[in-house]
Every structure is written in structure tokens, then in C-alpha cells.
Amino acid sequence: MVNIPSSINDPIPAAEVEDVELYHPHSWWTTYVFSQDAKVIAIQYSLTAISIGLVALVLSWLMRLQLAFPGVFTFIDADRYYQFITMHGMIMVIYLLTALFLGGFGNYLIPLMLGARDMVFPYANMLSYWIYLLAVLVLVAGFFAPGGPTGAGWTLYPPQAVLSGTPGGQDWGIILMLSSLILFIIGFTMGGLNYVVTVLQGRARGMTLMRMPLTIWGIFTATVMALLAFPALFVASVMMLFDRVLGTSFFMPAIVEMGTQLQHGGGSPILFQHLFWFFGHPEVYIVALPAFGIVSDLISVHARKNIFGYRMMVWAIVIIGALSFVVWAHHMYVSGMNPNFGFFFATTTLIIAVPTAIKVYNWVLTLWRGDIHLTIPMLFALGFIVTFVNGGLTGLFLGNVVVDVPLSDTMFVVAHFHMVMGVAPIMVIFGAIYHWYPKITGRMLDETMGRIHFWVTFLGAYLIFFPMHYLGLLGAPRRYYELGESVVNPPSAHDLNIFITMMALTVGAAQVLFLFNAAWSLRHGKDAGGNPWRATTLEWQTPTTPPPHGNFGKELPVVYRWAYDYSVPGAPEDFIPQNEPDPENRSREHAS
Amino acid sequence: MTQPATQPAIQTEHQEHPIKLYLVVWGMLFVLSLFSYMVDYLGLQGYLRWSLILLFMILKAGLIVAIFMHMAWERLALIYAIILPPLLVLVFVAMMVSESHYVLSSRMTFFGTGP
Amino acid sequence: MTDVVETETRISPPRPDGLRGFASDWASDQRTFKNVSWGKAMMWIFLLSDTFVFGCFLLAYMSARMSTTVPWPNPSEVFALNIGGTEVPLILIAIMTFVLISSSGTMAMAVNFGYRRDRRRTALLMLLTALFGATFVGMQAFEWTKLISEGVRPWGNPWGAPQFGSTFFMITGFHGTHVTIGVIFLIIIARKVWRGDFDTQKRGFFTSRKGHYEIVEITGLYWHFVDLVWVFIFAFFYLW
Amino acid sequence: MAVVFILAFVAVASVLFHLLSPWWWTPIASNWQYIDNTIIITFWITGFVFVAVVLFVAYCVWRFRHRPGNRAHYEPENRKLEFWLATVTTIGVVAMLAPGLFVWNHFVKVPSDATEVEVVGQQWLWSFRLPGANGKLGTSETRDITAENPLGVNKNDSAGLDDIIIQGGELHLPIGKPVKMVLRSVDVLHDFYVPEFRAKMDMVPGMVTYFWITPTRTGTFEVLCAELCGVGHPQMRGTVVVDNEADYQTWLQQQQTFTQMMAASGEPQTAQ
Ligand code: HEA
Numbered sequence A: 001m002v003n004i005p006s007s008i009n010d011p012i013p014a015a016e017v018e019d020v021e022l023y024h025p026h027s028w029w030t031t032y033v034f035s036q037d038a039k040v041i042a043i044q045y046s047l048t049a050i051s052i053g054l055v056a057l058v059l060s061w062l063m064r065l066q067l068a069f070p071g072v073f074t075f076i077d078a079d080r081y082y083q084f085i086t087m088h089g090m091i092m093v094i095y096l097l098t099a100l101f102l103g104g105f106g107n108y109l110i111p112l113m114l115g116a117r118d119m120v121f122p123y124a125n126m127l128s129y130w131i132y133l134l135a136v137l138v139l140v141a142g143f144f145a146p147g148g149p150t151g152a153g154w155t156l157y158p159p160q161a162v163l164s165g166t167p168g169g170q171d172w173g174i175i176l177m178l179s180s181l182i183l184f185i186i187g188f189t190m191g192g193l194n195y196v197v198t199v200l201q202g203r204a205r206g207m208t209l210m211r212m213p214l215t216i217w218g219i220f221t222a223t224v225m226a227l228l229a230f231p232a233l234f235v236a237s238v239m240m241l242f243d244r245v246l247g248t249s250f251f252m253p254a255i256v257e258m259g260t261q262l263q264h265g266g267g268s269p270i271l272f273q274h275l276f277w278f279f280g281h282p283e284v285y286i287v288a289l290p291a292f293g294i295v296s297d298l299i300s301v302h303a304r305k306n307i308f309g310y311r312m313m314v315w316a317i318v319i320i321g322a323l324s325f326v327v328w329a330h331h332m333y334v335s336g337m338n339p340n341f342g343f344f345f346a347t348t349t350l351i352i353a354v355p356t357a358i359k360v361y362n363w364v365l366t367l368w369r370g371d372i373h374l375t376i377p378m379l380f381a382l383g384f385i386v387t388f389v390n391g392g393l394t395g396l397f398l399g400n401v402v403v404d405v406p407l408s409d410t411m412f413v414v415a416h417f418h419m420v421m422g423v424a425p426i427m428v429i430f431g432a433i434y435h436w437y438p439k440i441t442g443r444m445l446d447e448t449m450g451r452i453h454f455w456v457t458f459l460g461a462y463l464i465f466f467p468m469h470y471l472g473l474l475g476a477p478r479r480y481y482e483l484g485e486s487v488v489n490p491p492s493a494h495d496l497n498i499f500i501t502m503m504a505l506t507v508g509a510a511q512v513l514f515l516f517n518a519a520w521s522l523r524h525g526k527d528a529g530g531n532p533w534r535a536t537t538l539e540w541q542t543p544t545t546p547p548p549h550g551n552f553g554k555e556l557p558v559v560y561r562w563a564y565d566y567s568v569p570g571a572p573e574d575f576i577p578q579n580e581p582d583p584e585n586r587s588r589e590h591a592s
Numbered sequence B: 001m002t003q004p005a006t007q008p009a010i011q012t013e014h015q016e017h018p019i020k021l022y023l024v025v026w027g028m029l030f031v032l033s034l035f036s037y038m039v040d041y042l043g044l045q046g047y048l049r050w051s052l053i054l055l056f057m058i059l060k061a062g063l064i065v066a067i068f069m070h071m072a073w074e075r076l077a078l079i080y081a082i083i084l085p086p087l088l089v090l091v092f093v094a095m096m097v098s099e100s101h102y103v104l105s106s107r108m109t110f111f112g113t114g115p
Numbered sequence C: 001m002t003d004v005v006e007t008e009t010r011i012s013p014p015r016p017d018g019l020r021g022f023a024s025d026w027a028s029d030q031r032t033f034k035n036v037s038w039g040k041a042m043m044w045i046f047l048l049s050d051t052f053v054f055g056c057f058l059l060a061y062m063s064a065r066m067s068t069t070v071p072w073p074n075p076s077e078v079f080a081l082n083i084g085g086t087e088v089p090l091i092l093i094a095i096m097t098f099v100l101i102s103s104s105g106t107m108a109m110a111v112n113f114g115y116r117r118d119r120r121r122t123a124l125l126m127l128l129t130a131l132f133g134a135t136f137v138g139m140q141a142f143e144w145t146k147l148i149s150e151g152v153r154p155w156g157n158p159w160g161a162p163q164f165g166s167t168f169f170m171i172t173g174f175h176g177t178h179v180t181i182g183v184i185f186l187i188i189i190a191r192k193v194w195r196g197d198f199d200t201q202k203r204g205f206f207t208s209r210k211g212h213y214e215i216v217e218i219t220g221l222y223w224h225f226v227d228l229v230w231v232f233i234f235a236f237f238y239l240w
Numbered sequence D: 001m002a003v004v005f006i007l008a009f010v011a012v013a014s015v016l017f018h019l020l021s022p023w024w025w026t027p028i029a030s031n032w033q034y035i036d037n038t039i040i041i042t043f044w045i046t047g048f049v050f051v052a053v054v055l056f057v058a059y060c061v062w063r064f065r066h067r068p069g070n071r072a073h074y075e076p077e078n079r080k081l082e083f084w085l086a087t088v089t090t091i092g093v094v095a096m097l098a099p100g101l102f103v104w105n106h107f108v109k110v111p112s113d114a115t116e117v118e119v120v121g122q123q124w125l126w127s128f129r130l131p132g133a134n135g136k137l138g139t140s141e142t143r144d145i146t147a148e149n150p151l152g153v154n155k156n157d158s159a160g161l162d163d164i165i166i167q168g169g170e171l172h173l174p175i176g177k178p179v180k181m182v183l184r185s186v187d188v189l190h191d192f193y194v195p196e197f198r199a200k201m202d203m204v205p206g207m208v209t210y211f212w213i214t215p216t217r218t219g220t221f222e223v224l225c226a227e228l229c230g231v232g233h234p235q236m237r238g239t240v241v242v243d244n245e246a247d248y249q250t251w252l253q254q255q256q257t258f259t260q261m262m263a264a265s266g267e268p269q270t271a272q
């Protein structure tokens, strides 16, 4: 690498906004409600996301009850079932995971980990949260609107999504759903610009990109991707809204619905699918990359070892991010698109497996010759590795175009994406909460409850979704309200469904324990101190815990080393904080 | 380990160019717009029409971005960060050209009358 | 992780240019885009995101137009105006193009005078820009009225593919919205310039932050982008 | 220690589950044995990787768990190791992708002697159209759909007059002959899916899609709809019967042509 003249010599201030320039609140309202402090916004985002996520969790129980005991719970009719899966899927992907990872963890960690006072535009950041809240409320309004929420599946494929054969198609459901998405995107853009610019332009002295913790790399790349991918969803939503409200025909060809000729003509449903997945595939990595980043840090801290192959890890994140924009049509292998696309997209899709594989190898190689503390965050990180590898490998089945033909739209796909998205990143979220809760509240979460929570969630979730693959292999289609008599639904498969439902309810119960733990420890948890995990990154070096508005008191930290100086030979302790001066430039020798 | 928060005020290089530059570019944009308009006015067709339209379009876009938006005076770090990502849209466009042809050919082969 | 020579000297070495500069900027601390303020960086990245929005709109239009079996109305005729008994093709659109380009020119000069702290000229040029912008929107409104009176609707039109009307209203409507927002911002900023907020370091009403003359350039970036989008719309929608 | 044991158990139990599970794909009834083979290859490779990674993690946790006085080894990176791992992975990926693309090439190229069979989807019913004596399907148009002409066959296209129309009934196919399933929908997306045939494809209103198969086993098979098409989606079932040639011909003779159908419905009307 070229020897770069240090920009530390630049007469550029550490932060464009000095502490005095921050808007320090004066009233209760501006401290806790309309706060411009990224940390408060982060907590608002997280609590909202988790609350709406719990709604989606309850919906999943209802769906599971229907699948295991069709006909027993009469209030779940076909309409309701489809409304439930739609809201379940959409909430989980967008309003829970995207919001929690970027709005929640992003807001909390970016300024702290980079040694900044706050996000660059606190006011826009605050607006971002309130628009997100509005989007959530509009979404929830669907449950109370006449006709209920939309039941079009989270992919909202037209023409079905806007026709009367689908719940909410000719009522308010679809309109509210699309409006909520549009609001979410606007709100997200305000926050997302903040995260990106803070990372690019608001770092502390000495904080180069290649010294950032991988958490920030994951969140940063995911945010950039979101800023480029959400436009496609925005456009698709606007166009579908016009089709539904104004009667345009963007996605609507000539249609005879139940014997009546509709006034549409000439549109192309496939176009929507392309737009949706041009957003949709990056989206699944938007929720995966922050998890990748965070889990790298969890493993490194709790194994007391630097993350193995940091450079490769960064490049892998960036390459995965870029490639994920050219694989979208692997969701459309059997959609009737130009069949020759299959060759291109199968190839690009499987290429992504290589950088992802490197990440997996580096996680496990970090464990190798480490000093593994089996703390709860570490347990969740291990759970993540197992479930992510499992789910990622089934992705290779689906990515290989011919193999996808029999498996597409079966429970195999459902099992794949739950394992890789519904379990693995959720594991990381839990690990991250156990890891950063002490910084946010000053207290530790209870250890015993934590262990029970981990084992039930990890094993339970694995038992839900591992066997589910075999239902798909058997041929059971997804989005079936009930399968009834069929070759693909022998009595044994039915028993399996009952087992899966039991497991889902068990895992659900364990989440109650977690919520109790989180509330209980707020008061009764062990005192954490400023740096309970003995970690190197800047958020653990704040003068007070929880950190105040402005994060670092009078003086901003200066960074002298990368984020992974654990167990450095010759050092007195097994970690060296990033802001510890490095007179002999040792860190550089070892790390570059 | 730490440093004082009081820092010299921000020093960004300001974009100071002679007004004449902007007038010249303005004029060029006028002329290019006139040219693209003439393409239609004169009723050129086929490849000629398309290459001219695209040529004038790219020239105009380039002038606006480079001079009016000062991209020409920015550092490469910013230039690449802004110019490269839109290539992804171009991939998308290329795919959709092919897809549209495919959909059209399917419609022409199997459908009879009307829309 | 990088080969940073960490000395505490205050003398700034000249930054390398070209690709070396590219590498050193990305490898440096604090800010990746040297000499670019937060606001400007944010505007650029927002515009990048907006490029994807318009890119998707335009490619949706392209797909609709390329896959329809019904003839597409000829924009050259649809947008012709009858001037003095002869049909002049696309004339209104051409005038709109010139108006928007002129507004870009005045905007560019406003930015320039802003950095020279010439309050009067800056504010006047910005208002002139806003005026051009408003004219553009007005002509757009005229165009819409004309088409609507001729029977063009989002769901259909007398001459062919229904997607003609829907994409027309959607794309020009979206662009028009951008112009309108731009006009509003121009007026707000022009007022601040005129009042001298940036010389007296007055704090913003909402954000409580001090403004700089740079906000003129940031507004300018947005405005030029709107012009840029029109270049593409003009080529793809009207000239195709 | 419990962690190590459970991790190893997860790996072993997953393999055992795979081997012992009674849930496996339905007996195949078409030429797409190739697809099953590709899946088997993929299972071998991914299964191996999964077990290897999980066991390695379990081993690390056991061997390098924290004990007082332990200190981790300091090793930022190892280019050579990473290079080899990436290479091996690439080989694994190619081993799955190459056969996959090969079979896909086969899948998208319809043999020239395939007969066309049209499947029409609507909420929530399957209909079929077979070419008549001339061996060609006529064109169709959703706008032409009326109560009398439920599939919207183009009356002005002479090729379509002798087409055989099966509205909501069973489809029969002769064994051993390649067929090109031409798929069309009149309202929303559907997906023609017969688990035993392995192949499936969406039916998209406003365009026509296809796939091809050669039935290899006689019997009666269930058609499922595999693309969400509204509340009736799970009820949208149909039947395909694969016959030997003689049975097939007998069945074919009993079906009505488009012309007969129009005649039966009374007033023959021309397309608008
Ligand atoms: C977090 C979210 C997430 C992630 C990370 C992934 C990752 C991957 N996904 Fe998944 N996917 C979804 C979420 C996700 N997916 C969702 C939500 C859907 C369904 C949407 C819907 O229809 O509702 C879906 C659907 C889906 C489909 C469409 C199926 C269909 O509808 O027919 C396909 C097809 O290609 C696919 C492929 C892949 C691949 C190849 C990866 C790869 O990135 C995986 C890479 C990882 C590994 C490969 C494992 C680690 C590697 C090793 C241990 C090395 C060893 C490997 C070798 C030797 C090869 N996914």
C-alpha cells in the first residue's frame, strides 16, 4: 500500500459541529420525545420496531395454529390467513429488521463507535423516526380498516394484489399498505442519509475507514444499499397505487375477473416483479449485512481475539453489497420471464456464495486459538453461525436455477428464508442486545434467564425450520391456507406440522422471558461499569455510562489503532482501546 | 489521547470561477438543446436519430454535472462515489430491454386481436 | 490498519491528486470527501438515491412502451402547438427546456455570487431562478390542461396505448413536484440571503444550527439535478 | 461443555434426520430425473460443508474455551489460508452450477417434435386446450372472452377452430411423447405445478409462458396452483392423467372442439 500522508495533519476540525453547537434540550419533551440525540432516537426506533415485531410474532402463532389444526380455530378463515402472512412477512422484514438494524443499532452505534458527537443532521434524524412511526401507524390502521389489511403476500404481486379475489384488494388494505411503504421509504431516506454521511464525513481523528469496527461497515454498506434499492420499491408502490386508485394499467393487462372484463389493458405484471426484486434482493442483504458486522464484533470481543482477516471481511461486505444488485431475478426463475436470464442470474447468485463463504470461514477461524468466553452474546453468535450456514446452503439449492424449479414456491423456500433471515439475524439482534444493554442502561441483563432464553430460542427455532425443508422437498406449496387431501400432505407430514407449531409456541414463550428480563434488569441488573466486556471500541470508552448527549464530554477521542487489538503479545491487558496512543506504531505492524 | 473541541473553523475551498464560464456553458446548453430539437423537427429516423439524441443528451448531462454542479473540480473520491453506482441502473435497463422484447414477442405470437 | 504517519504537526502537506488522491482520500481519517461539507455530501448522496428513483420510473416507462402491442402516440404530434395556422412540433416542450436551462444558468451564477458574499445579486439571481422554475411549472400545467382537454387520461387516450397517458402524467408530475419543491426552497434561501442570516450567523428556526453561504450551492445542486432529469425526460419521453 | 455437545449433536442429528426422514419427494413421472440428480449433488456438497463447519465450531469451543490464564493467539490474517479456502469454495460452487446450467439449457430448449398443450388459469379453475387435427393451436385474446367462449379463442383464426377445449375437466397426456405446456392466465398469476413432473411455471396474464416435459409413467396426478392467486389459491386443484397411447386416443375422441362448443352454445358470434 502506498504511504499516505496523514490527513491528521489537515487543519480540518474533528467535528464540523462542536459540542456547543449541538442542540441540547431543555425540557422533558425535547429530551425524551422530540429528542435530536441519536441515542434517544435509537431507543425510540428500537422500541417501536420490537413492539410491531411482537405483533408479527403473534401473527405467526396464529398462522401456525391454522396450519397444524386446520378448521379448529374457526376465526382464522382463508381471508384472515392471507392477511396474517402478508402482515407477518412485511412487518418482520421491513418494519422490524430494517428499522431495528439501521434505525436502532445504526443510530446508537454509528456516532459512538466513530467518535462523533451525534449524527450529522440531528433534526432530519428525528424526523426520520417520526415518519417511521407514522408509517407503522398507517400499516396497523389496515387491521381496523373496512375489509382488513391486504392479503396479497408480502411480495404484493399484481394483478392479484389489487383485485377483489384478494382480501383488501378492492378495499383499503392495499392502499394503506402501499402508503405505509412510501412513508417508510421517505422516513428511511432521511435517516439513511444521516448514517452514510456520518460514516463518510463525521469520523474522529485517526478513525480511518479501515479502522472502523465491522459493525459499522455492515450498517454503512446496508444503508448505502437501502438508499439505492428502496427507490425501486418506491416506484413500484407509486405505480401500483395509481393502478388501484386511478385505474392506470402499468401492471395490469387485459383481465377477465370472475367473468367481467376489466378496464385495464397492455400492462405487464412481470415488470412489477422486476422492480420489486430489484429492491427485494438487496433488501434481504440489508437485513443480513448489519448482522454480519455485529456478529463479527461479538465473536471477536468474546473470543478475545482480533477478527480474522479484517481486510477480507470488509471487502467481502462491499462485494456482497454490490453483487446483490445483479441477482434479483433469482426470485423469478419460474415467473415466466425470459428463460435465458436463468443462466446469468444463476451464475451471479452462486458467485455471491464465495464472499459469503469467506465471511463464514473468518468467523470460525476467529474462534480458532481464541480464548472463548461462553457469555450470552457469544452463545447467540454461535447460534447465528449454525443457522446462517444452514440457511445459506439451502440458498444454494434455490440459486441454482433448475433446482429451484421444483422447490420454488414450496415450504422449502419458506424454510430457507426463515433460517437465514428469520432466525440468524434475530440471533444477532439478541446477542447485540445482551452485549450493548449494559452501555444503554448501565446494568447487565440477567445471566440465567439469558441462558434459558438462548437455548430455547436457538434449538426451538432450529427445530421449527430444519424439518420444514422436508415438507418443501415433498412438494408442499407455500401460502396454502390448508393443504387438505394431497400426495404432498401425507398423515406424517401433518404430524410434522403439529410438531412445528408446538415448537413455534415454545419459542414464542421464551421471548416473554426475554422481555421480562429486559424490564427486570433495568432496575435489578448487576451494575455494569463503563466497559464490562473489556472491549476496545470507542463506545465503551465514554466518560460516563450511559453516555450523555454529545457522547464524549468535553473532548473527542483520537483513534490510534484498529478496533481489534485483543490479546496483543506483550500488552499488559488482553485488550487495548482504540484511543490508546500507540507510540511505536505496533498496531500498524500487526494489522496491515 | 484526546484533543480540545475548539477547532479552527471549517475551510472548504469555494467554487469561484469567472461568471463568463457559466455564460458560455449556458450558451452551449442552448445550442445542444436546439440541436436535439432539430432532430425531431427535421424528422430524422432510425439509428441516426437515436445516436444524435443520445449524443446530445449525454453532452448536455455532462455539461450540467461537470460545470454547473462543479463535479469537474471535485476530487476523484467523490466523483467515483457518485458516478459508479448508477451503472447498476444501466444493468437493470439492459435486462429490461431484453425482457420487454421477450414479452412483446410472446404477445405477438400467441395473441390475436386488439390490446 | 493504514500506514498513517501520525504526527501532530499542523502543516498540511499537499494532497495528492488523481488516483493516488482517490486512494489516499478513502484511506484517510475524519472525512472521505475532503473539502466537502456535510451538507453538500448529503445532497450528493440524496441525488444519487433520487437518480435511482427517476431511473426506475424511466425504465418502467421504457418497458411499457417496448412491450405494448398497441401503437404508441407520436409525441412529436401530440405535443405540437398550432401557431399561426401551422402545427409546430414539440414547440412548447422546447421552450420549457430553454426555460429550465436558463434557470440553471442563473442558479450557477447565484452560487458564484454567494461565495463572493454579494448578498443582493445572489438573492436576486435565486429569485430569478425561482421565477424561471415557476414559469416551467406553469407551462407544464398548461400542457397538462391541453392534453386533458384532448381526452388524455391516466387510464387511456384517444390515440393508442393507455400507458402513454399514465407514464406521461406520472413522470412529468414527479418531475414537476421536484421543481415545485425546488422553487419553494429557492425562495426560502433567497430570503435568508437577503436578510443576511449567513453573515450574522443567525440560527435556523428548526435545526438551531448556523447557516453558511454554502447552502446556496447545495440548493443549486438540487436545482441542477432537476434540470438534469429533464434532459433525460426530454430525450426519452418526447424525442423517442 | 454442554455447548460443545449440543453443537455436535445438531450436526449429527441433522444428517440422521435427512437419512431417516419419511418426507422425500414424490416418485418422478417425467423426464426431469436430471433435476433430481442435481439436487442430490447439491445435498452432498452442502451437507458436507454444513457438518464440517458446525463440527469445527464445536471443536474450537471445546479446545479454546476460556480457562484461567489462557490468552488468545494473535494472528490478524493469513492470506494463503484464505486463498485456499476461497479456491475450494469456488470449486464447490462450480460443481453445483455447471450441471445446473447444463440441465437448464435442456429445460428451456423445447424439442421440435413436442406437441403443444395450452393450460389456462383463472380464479380458481384450470382449463386446457389441445391442438386439433391440424396440430396447431389458434391464437387467443383475453378481450374475446365471453360466457360462450370462456378461453377467448380467436374465432377469426382458422387454426383455432378445431382446437379441443376442456373447461375445468381433466387433462390427459400420452406417455413418452414430449409436450410443450403453453401457459396462460386470464386474471391473475397462477402456477401450473404437478409435483411428480418436477417442472412448474407461473402463468402470467398478458403474456404466455411455457415449459416442456415428457411423461414417463402412467397414472393420475394432482395439479396444484403454486402462485398465490387470492383466497381460493389452495382450492385451485386439477387432474392430469398420463395414458398409454390407446387410452389417450379414446379419451381424445370424446372431447369437443371449439367449433362444436360454439355451435352448442347457440348463436355463433364473431369477434368484436
Ligand atoms: C437475510 C436474508 C437472506 C439471505 C442472506 C439469503 C441468502 C441467499 N439466498 Fe435467499 N431468500 C430470502 C432471504 C435471504 N436469502 C428471502 C426472504 C427469500 C424469499 C422471499 C419470498 O419469496 O417471500 C429468499 C429466497 C431465495 C430464492 C428464491 C427462491 C424462490 O422463490 O424460488 C433464492 C434463489 O436463488 C435464494 C438464494 C439465496 C442465496 C444463494 C443466498 C446466499 O447469499 C447464501 C450464501 C451463504 C452460504 C452459501 C453459506 C455459507 C457458505 C459456506 C459455509 C461455504 C461453503 C459453500 C460452498 C462449498 C458452496 N433465496
Ligand code: HEA
Residues within 6 Å of the ligand: A050, A053, A054, A057, A060, A061, A063, A064, A067, A085, A086, A088, A089, A090, A092, A093, A097, A152, A153, A154, A155, A414, A418, A421, A422, A423, A426, A429, A430, A457, A461, A464, A478, A479, A480, A481, A504, A507, A508, A511, A514
Ligand atoms: C425476519 C423475518 C421473519 C421472522 C422472524 C419470522 C418468524 C416466524 N415465521 Fe415467518 N415469514 C416471514 C418472515 C419472518 N418470519 C416472511 C417474509 C414470510 C413470507 C410471507 C409471505 O409469504 O408473503 C413468512 C411466512 C411464514 C410462514 C409461511 C406461511 C405460508 O406460506 O403459508 C410461516 C409458517 O409457518 C411462518 C412462520 C413463522 C414462525 C413460526 C416464526 C417465529 O415464531 C419463529 C420463532 C421466533 C423467533 C426466532 C423469535 C423472533 C422474535 C421476534 C420476531 C421479535 C421480537 C424481537 C425482540 C424481542 C428483540 N412465517
Ligand code: CUA
Residues within 6 Å of the ligand: D121, D124, D189, D190, D191, D225, D226, D227, D228, D229, D230, D232, D233, D234, D236
Ligand atoms: Cu391459482 Cu394460486
Ligand SMILES: [Cu+2]
Residues within 6 Å of the ligand: A280, A281, A284, A328, A330, A331
Ligand atoms: Cu434473493
